[in-house]
Amino acid sequence: MNWGTEKADDRGAKLWVMGTPQAIRAYEKSGFKVFERHEVDLAKFGGKGIYSRAWMLRLPLEKS
Numbered sequence: 562m563n564w565g566t567e568k569a570d571d572r573g574a575k576l577w578v579m580g581t582p583q584a585i586r587a588y589e590k591s592g593f594k595v596f597e598r599h600e601v602d603l604a605k606f607g608g609k610g611i612y613s614r615a616w617m618l619r620l621p622l623e624k625s
Contacts, residue, residue, distance in 0.1 A: 562591050569621055576619040585615055593617040 569576050577596075580588050585595065594617060601612040 562587075566591055566619065569619070570624070573621045575621065578617050578619075579614050580617055582613050582615070585617070588617050588619075591619065592622070593619040 566576065568574075576593070578588060578593060580593075589595075595615045596618045597616045599614050599616070603610050603612055
C-alpha cells in the first residue's frame with residue numbers, strides 16, 4: 562500500500578477504496594478516512610446478515 566500511496570502523493574492524486582469493516586483500520590493507518598458507509602440487509606433478498614462496505618478517501622499529502 563505504501564508504494565501506491567507514495568505514487569499518488571507524487572502525482573497529487575486522491576485515492577478512493579471500498580473496504581470491508583475488517584479492512585477499515587488498515588486503510589485508516591495509511592491515511593484513508595471513511596467518506597460513506599453502505600449497508601444492505603440481505604434478508605430482503607433471501608439471504609442472511611448484513612452486507613457492509615465503507616467508501617474511503619485519501620487526499621494527497623503535501624510535499625515539504
